[in-house]
Amino acid sequence: MLRGQFVLHETPIGVNLVDATMTSELNALFARVEASDSLAVIVFDSADPDFYLAHYDLSDSDEVKHVLAHPEEVHPWTALLARLSSLPVATISSIRGRARGAGSEFLLATDIRFASRERAIVGQFEIGMAAIPGGGPSSRLPGLVGRGRTFEILFGGLDYDGALAEMYGYVNRALPDGDLDGFVDAFASRVASFDLQTIRDIKHFVNLATQRPEAEYKDQMDAFRAAVNRPAQQYIARHLFEAGLQQRSDVERDLPHWVTRFPYRPASGGE
Amino acid sequence: MLRGQFVLHETPIGVNLVDATMTSELNALFARVEASDSLAVIVFDSADPDFYLAHYDLSDSDEVKHVLAHPEEVHPWTALLARLSSLPVATISSIRGRARGAGSEFLLATDIRFASRERAIVGQFEIGMAAIPGGGPSSRLPGLVGRGRTFEILFGGLDYDGALAEMYGYVNRALPDGDLDGFVDAFASRVASFDLQTIRDIKHFVNLATQRPEAEYKDQMDAFRAAVNRPAQQYIARHLFEAGLQQRSDVERDLPHWVTRFPYRPASGGE
Amino acid sequence: MLRGQFVLHETPIGVNLVDATMTSELNALFARVEASDSLAVIVFDSADPDFYLAHYDLSDSDEVKHVLAHPEEVHPWTALLARLSSLPVATISSIRGRARGAGSEFLLATDIRFASRERAIVGQFEIGMAAIPGGGPSSRLPGLVGRGRTFEILFGGLDYDGALAEMYGYVNRALPDGDLDGFVDAFASRVASFDLQTIRDIKHFVNLATQRPEAEYKDQMDAFRAAVNRPAQQYIARHLFEAGLQQRSDVERDLPHWVTRFPYRPASGGE
Numbered sequence: 001m002l003r004g005q006f007v008l009h010e011t012p013i014g015v016n017l018v019d020a021t022m023t024s025e026l027n028a029l030f031a032r033v034e035a036s037d038s039l040a041v042i043v044f045d046s047a048d049p050d051f052y053l054a055h056y057d058l059s060d061s062d063e064v065k066h067v068l069a070h071p072e073e074v075h076p077w078t079a080l081l082a083r084l085s086s087l088p089v090a091t092i093s094s095i096r097g098r099a100r101g102a103g104s105e106f107l108l109a110t111d112i113r114f115a116s117r118e119r120a121i122v123g124q125f126e127i128g129m130a131a132i133p134g135g136g137p138s139s140r141l142p143g144l145v146g147r148g149r150t151f152e153i154l155f156g157g158l159d160y161d162g163a164l165a166e167m168y169g170y171v172n173r174a175l176p177d178g179d180l181d182g183f184v185d186a187f188a189s190r191v192a193s194f195d196l197q198t199i200r201d202i203k204h205f206v207n208l209a210t211q212r213p214e215a216e217y218k219d220q221m222d223a224f225r226a227a228v229n230r231p232a233q234q235y236i237a238r239h240l241f242e243a244g245l246q247q248r249s250d251v252e253r254d255l256p257h258w259v260t261r262f263p264y265r266p267a268s269g270g271e
Numbered sequence: 272m273l274r275g276q277f278v279l280h281e282t283p284i285g286v287n288l289v290d291a292t293m294t295s296e297l298n299a300l301f302a303r304v305e306a307s308d309s310l311a312v313i314v315f316d317s318a319d320p321d322f323y324l325a326h327y328d329l330s331d332s333d334e335v336k337h338v339l340a341h342p343e344e345v346h347p348w349t350a351l352l353a354r355l356s357s358l359p360v361a362t363i364s365s366i367r368g369r370a371r372g373a374g375s376e377f378l379l380a381t382d383i384r385f386a387s388r389e390r391a392i393v394g395q396f397e398i399g400m401a402a403i404p405g406g407g408p409s410s411r412l413p414g415l416v417g418r419g420r421t422f423e424i425l426f427g428g429l430d431y432d433g434a435l436a437e438m439y440g441y442v443n444r445a446l447p448d449g450d451l452d453g454f455v456d457a458f459a460s461r462v463a464s465f466d467l468q469t470i471r472d473i474k475h476f477v478n479l480a481t482q483r484p485e486a487e488y489k490d491q492m493d494a495f496r497a498a499v500n501r502p503a504q505q506y507i508a509r510h511l512f513e514a515g516l517q518q519r520s521d522v523e524r525d526l527p528h529w530v531t532r533f534p535y536r537p538a539s540g541g542e
Numbered sequence: 543m544l545r546g547q548f549v550l551h552e553t554p555i556g557v558n559l560v561d562a563t564m565t566s567e568l569n570a571l572f573a574r575v576e577a578s579d580s581l582a583v584i585v586f587d588s589a590d591p592d593f594y595l596a597h598y599d600l601s602d603s604d605e606v607k608h609v610l611a612h613p614e615e616v617h618p619w620t621a622l623l624a625r626l627s628s629l630p631v632a633t634i635s636s637i638r639g640r641a642r643g644a645g646s647e648f649l650l651a652t653d654i655r656f657a658s659r660e661r662a663i664v665g666q667f668e669i670g671m672a673a674i675p676g677g678g679p680s681s682r683l684p685g686l687v688g689r690g691r692t693f694e695i696l697f698g699g700l701d702y703d704g705a706l707a708e709m710y711g712y713v714n715r716a717l718p719d720g721d722l723d724g725f726v727d728a729f730a731s732r733v734a735s736f737d738l739q740t741i742r743d744i745k746h747f748v749n750l751a752t753q754r755p756e757a758e759y760k761d762q763m764d765a766f767r768a769a770v771n772r773p774a775q776q777y778i779a780r781h782l783f784e785a786g787l788q789q790r791s792d793v794e795r796d797l798p799h800w801v802t803r804f805p806y807r808p809a810s811g812g813e
Contacts (some may be wrong), residue, residue, distance in 0.1 A: 111693035130466035138476035151382040195672035205680035401737035409747035
């Protein structure tokens with residue numbers, strides 16, 4: 001068994017973003033997992049109890065520039081999530097704090113999700129920034145929560161707490177916050193004591209019965225890339241950054257509210 | 272945002288049937304929606320708090336005669352539901368009162384279902400009239416409630432109240448009756464404030480990941496047409512009409528009970 | 543309507559195993575069902591309130607020897623479950639007691655599952671014996687409980703009580719133990735009063751919309767056959783038999799615990 005924690009890389013006021021450093025470290029971890037002949041289980045939890053994984057780093061980084069300039073390449077986030085889904089081990093998200101946008105996409109690509117009933121928050125806020133989620137929840141949510149709740153989650157861009165996420169099937173189960181770590185440890189240790197080949201067989205066959213065509217993921221990411229090139233997304237993003245996006249601020253604490261604060265009006269030229 | 276209410280067309284003793292007038296008005300509405308470049312959300316609720324949409328008009332109307340005489344044509348109800356599912360906006364059913372048969376099929380073809388916990392009733396009673404449902408719940412329910420609960424709903428022909436419908440995933444969520452309208456208004460207004468292209472993208476990709484082949488819907492409607500040509504359906508329908516079907520009667524209030532009252536016995540010649 | 547009870551065949555200390563006698567009797571029953579032009583519903587319950595169906599008979603029987611020696615043949619259990627899923631009647635599992643392994647696979651292949659809230663226990667313990675389940679839950683569970691909970695059930699090999707099984711959708715509904723029989727009788731009698739052709743139509747169309755490709759079931763059973771030829775499975779099975787497997791023992795009462803008691807260590811030669 002292996003326990004991975006999401007940790008802050010750059011600034012003490014950060015909010016656990018999915019950025020180039022993190023994806024690079026995750027890919028290194030996955031390479032280790034794929035090469036191992038003894039690893040059975042990975043648990044992903046967060047060192048920051050308020051932010052499991054806030055969302056994708058939306059700042060104008062070199063990585064974002066490169067990705068937008070090379071639409072012909074498979075987006076590294078699409079590739080990472082596909083790789084995560086296919087790792088030959090059991091992957092478990094132990095969720096405390098906010099997991100929105102790419103944070104939610106990450107946990108949807110793991111096998112199993114256990115959540116703190118009081119402190120987990122999951123959601124896909126992207127529509128509030130005039131962008132479809134790029135990391136595949138349009139394909140992964142229906143197999144967990146059904147078509148109707150998928151539409152609600154993606155159209156509404158709202159937060160889902162542990163109890164509601166459990167009722168919908170967004171997470172496997174919501175546990176009292178004080179019980180979460182013990183429950184996840186016991187479950188993961190149990191799985192880690194079992195036969196490796198059996199874990200690989202189960203992973204293979206359940207994936208076969210549940211995975212969606214790769215083209216769906218590519219097309220959704222392309223639609224996301226198109227969205228971030230439109231004025232609406234850029235207008236909202238600029239205002240959110242000014243208000244405190246990607247800082248430990250009220251914007252990040254209540255993102256579903258803040259995305260409604262800067263409505264883009266193309267008729268008036270936006271600004 | 273646009274709010275559509277189902278209203279009675281013909282008689283003050285009616286029960287909000289799906290009839291030729293309603294389908295014609297719905298198609299006119301859909302044409303408006305498809306042509307709009309500003310509409311984002313439609314909410315469907317009912318002016319009659321007891322009957323959201325009772326069921327299909329089973330009287331011997333010109334429309335029914337025409338449809339039965341032309342099996343080679345796509346049934347207008349099949350076509351309407353397919354069109355509803357593909358509208359380039361978010362569609363929300365706000366359910367208070369009974370939605371059985373075609374009423375249930377209608378809300379299953381919308382994107383999102385919010386229900387009154389105390390006053391919503393959903394179900395597919397058709398088996399009680401010796402007919403498979405024709406409007407596709409055999410294909411749409413599994414993606415919401417799973418295979419087992421689909422069989423239960425279709426084989427049993429029973430009513431599901433708000434709480435049970437929520438637990439099964441038949442509706443997204445059941446809300447206290449007094450909260451339903453405010454909740455739906457807030458949700459719909461929120462979605463309507465978001466970017467139109469993003470709504471269309473989400474609609475497109477979730478449909479792609481969840482829609483069933485068209486042939487399934489056609490074949491189910493053909494099986495329904497065959498059923499209404501059999502003596503069993505005609506025998507039960509005739510007796511239900513005599514007892515008060517399609518009137519504001521106990522028959523419509525408790526249809527799952529009344530469909531068991533006139534068992535068809537082919538050995539004894541039916542009647 | 544027809545009520546089938548699982549009963550003990552051989553020994554008073556048994557635990558309702560899926561063995562050659564039972565599968566032979568089930569196939570005889572299915573032949574009767576397929577030939578009938580009046581049967582509408584089958585209810586499967588157990589004469590043993592503690593063991594609905596414990597699991598597959600793992601003793602070194604002639605049947606097991608034959609099956610392992612003829613991998614080119616469709617496994618009789620795979621064939622039986624496919625046949626069960628396609629019977630032209632409504633099939634209902636009324637679950638009281640333990641249904642693990644093949645017992646769970648059996649009820650997953652029926653149309654509808656009603657469970658005792660206090661006394662039903664369902665689960666797939668096979669991973670604890672170093673084997674993937676062979677009877678298709680990797681394909682059937684996702685359509686009931688979704689991808690994430692499928693992984694949890696198969697990786698964890700734990701027991702699920704009635705309430706949790708209901709929340710997950712593993713069973714349709716959990717009822718207070720004292721209400722279960724009456725509820726199932728009323729439901730089954732209701733369905734049995736309905737039109738036979740309609741039941742067949744519903745069965746046909748819901749199966750069409752939900753069944754998985756046959757190859758998935760064959761491949762999973764092949765993986766199971768490979769597993770029982772490996773030392774790990776044989777080591778754990780031998781120790782479990784010595785401790786009381788397939789007897790009315792604590793091993794059978796708490797199998798998820800007992801499968802962790804004899805960890806196989808290939809490095810040390812197993813034993």
